[in-house]
Each structure stands twice: as structure tokens, then as C-alpha cells.
Amino acid sequence: MGRDLTASTLAFVEGALSKKRYDPDQLRGTDPADGRTLLARYDLERARISLTKDAVTARRGGLWRWEELLPVRGRRFVTTLGEGSTPLLPPGRLSRKLGLDGLHTKAESTNPTGSFKARGMAVAVSRAVELGATHLVAPSAGNAAGALAAYASAAGVEATVVMPADAPLANQLEALACGARLILLDGLISDCGKLARLVCEKTGGFDVATLREPYRVEGKKTLGFELAEDFGWSLPDVVVYPTGGGTGLIGMWKAFEELQALGFIDSSRPRMFSVQSDGCAPIVRAFEQGAAFAEPWPRAATQAAGIRVPSALGDHLILECLRRSGGGAIAVPEAEIVSMQVYAARNGAGYLSLESAAAFAALPIMREQGLIDMAERIVVFDTGAGFKSEPPSIERPTVVANDPGAWEAIVAAL
Ligand SMILES: *Cc1c(COP(=O)(O)O)cnc(C)c1O
DSSP: OTTTBOOOOEEEEEETTTOOEEOTTSOOOSOTTTSOOEEEEEOHHHHHHHOOHHHHHHOOSGGGGGGGGSSOOBGGGOOOSSOOOOOEEOOOHHHHHTTOTTEEEEEGGGSGGGBTHHHHHHHHHHHHHHTTOOEEEEEOSSHHHHHHHHHHHHHTOEEEEEEETTSOHHHHHHHHHTTOEEEEESSOHHHHHHHHHHHHHHHOOEEOOTTSSSSHHHHHHHHHHHHHHHTTSSOOSEEEEEOSSOHHHHHHHHHHHHHHHHTSSOSOOOEEEEEEETTBOHHHHHHHHTOSSOOOOTTOOOSOGGGOOSOOTTHHHHHHHHHHTTOEEEEEOHHHHHHHHHHHHHTTSOOBOHHHHHHHHHHHHHHHTTSSOTTSOEEEEEOBBGGGSOOOOOOOOOOOOSOHHHHHHHHHTO
């Protein structure tokens, strides 16, 4: 038996607001009590028997090293493309330029499919298929589409993604190449969510939209596990996270609680900061107003597709995490996102996605406002690779004729 089963200690799923408990071994979307998110809960007493710091560090397998605290029970249902265990990059030239000597980057763009959406989809797809799903459906502003398509293909099930028609082309093509059905909608991600729910209703498909099932958060929480491990079983002072639906923030916060219960870390927490564009900043506005929930943002507009989320189902969980951690929320001017993408690339930080660039663009603002200190240990999430965003408008060189006689003049003019 041992070889067929993971060491998962999943005990029940619980309404994030209602606190009602449900059987976790049935395929479930949102909380029947209030339509909000269900969160997975584990038998942590049992988990700590086999899950020790040394044991987890000695294991291989990316995020699946944390199997006691993941929901998949049958080993054959673990669908992996190599996600997780991404590098935490030490401060470099960009850190010095920004005057932040303790600035680390969690390089999530090194995940399969080029973004951290891989973490959530790896776990959600594995678990949904284990519980009997054969057709998975999701709305996506960008990277979730490609990640769902890739993992559904790996698991051998059908996928349908619903995207705004102006979603980045790279994401659309990735989903199609992986064999997903792509529906392009003349609307925003929230409209796509409604159409995705209709697709599920009519086809019997299972909705894996952000926070509409319990397990994408479980994949994303491994970000928090890795941070603690990366910092020698402590946590950094500050986390800066480009926020759309907020699964990563919610997941990390949950991870910290689980790690503390296991005795891996103490009760101190990083100050958690959400970054959004000033063209779509519902969480920032709600944070500043002291509201518990965020009003939908009208006419949401930003080139950073992954954070163009006018209304997040987990708004209350995001806001609670920001407040309880002593963090905050920053809206960066849209123009600064695009210029930071190029600035970061030219200062050795690699070719970042626009979402990642938004997070970096928040740093000078946070410094100016006295929200961060130059000596603090700050982690910025590089959530996706630059080539997945719409390309920047950089002028390309004219094509050189394939005439060696003309080359010397060209080389001389460099
Ligand atoms: C989806 C996405 C985000 C936002 O993540 P959430 O967990 O939904 O807040 C940020 N960056 C990239 C590249 C994304 O694809």
C-alpha cells in the first residue's frame, strides 16, 4: 500500500468564511454555505511524524517534497512537469541600484510553463483528476490558461480555457498548442469567469478558476514553504507580490501557519505587500479605505495581464493577510511597469514579465514612503518570464543583407 499512496494527511476542507467542514474526498468547488473559497486542512500532528526539516530538505521532487501537506493521496495521480524548488536569487546589481541591499528575488519564471501558475495547476489538476474530473475549465487573463492546458495534457484530461480576446498572444498559443479548447471573449477576466461557469454547467466540466476550488492555493502555498527553507527556517522581513486573484499571498500565509504548527518557524511573519497597477487596483483601494472586501474596479486596464483582475473572490483573505502582517498595498503607475521591465533587464535582473516588473516598480515608491528599509531582507516575486507578456515596444535593427562584401562597413559602424 505504502508505495501507491502519498503521505498526504488531508483531513477536511473548510469554508474560509463559514468555517463549515466538508468531506475532502469529493470533488468540490466553492463553499455551499456562501459560495466563497474552501481551504484544505491537514492532520498536522500526523504530518510532523514524517515531515521534518531534514527529511524535506533531503527529498527530491520540487513542490511534491511537501506531500504530507498536499492533498493528492494516490501517487499515480501526481501530475508533474518539474514545478517548484525555484531559486532564491541573492541581491545583485538591480538591488544596489534601487538602494536595497537585502533585496532577494524568488525566480518563479523558472517554473514549467514560464510562470508560477504551474504550482497551483499541478496540484489542482492532480487532485481534480484523482477525484474523478475528466474535463477542466478555467477563465484566464494569461498564464493560468497555458498552465491548465499543459497539466491537463500531462494528466490526459480535457481542458477548456476562456480568455479575454486581448490576452497575451503567447498565452493563447500555448493553450492551443497543448490541446486545450480556447474561447476568446470580448470582455474582462470576470466575464470570462461567468462564461466558464456556464461551460461547466452545460458540459459537466470542473471549474478550476482562482479560489473556486480548494487546491490551486495548496500548490501556491509551497512558495511559503520554500521561502522558510531558503532563509534557514526563518522568514524574510518583507514580501512584495504582484496581486491579481491573490492565491500566492493567501497560500503563503496559510503555509506560514502550517509551518509554525509543525514547529519549523516561530510566530514572526513578513510584512506582506500587494502590488497592482493604477489601472486596476481594487485591493489597494480597499486596503486604503480599511474595507474588509474590495469593490470591483471599473474599466480595469493594465498591460500586466496577470494582475488585470477587477474583482477577486479571495479579496477578504488578501486584505486580512496584508493587515495582520503589518504590510500594505501599492498601486504603481502603469507607465512605470513597462519602463521597469526594460530597466530591470538592463541591470542584470533578466527579462521579467510585466507583472514581475510591477512588483519591482513598487520598490522605489515603498522606499520613498518609508515602508521598507535598505538593510531589510526583502523578497520580490518574479512570477513569470518576460517572453510570456506582450512584447515591449523596442525598435528592432534593420536586417543585414547576406552579402559579405557589405559586412565590414556594418561591423565598423557598431
Ligand atoms: C496570475 C499572475 C499573477 C497574479 O497572481 P495571483 O496569485 O492571481 O494574485 C502575477 N504574475 C503573473 C505572471 C501571473 O501569471
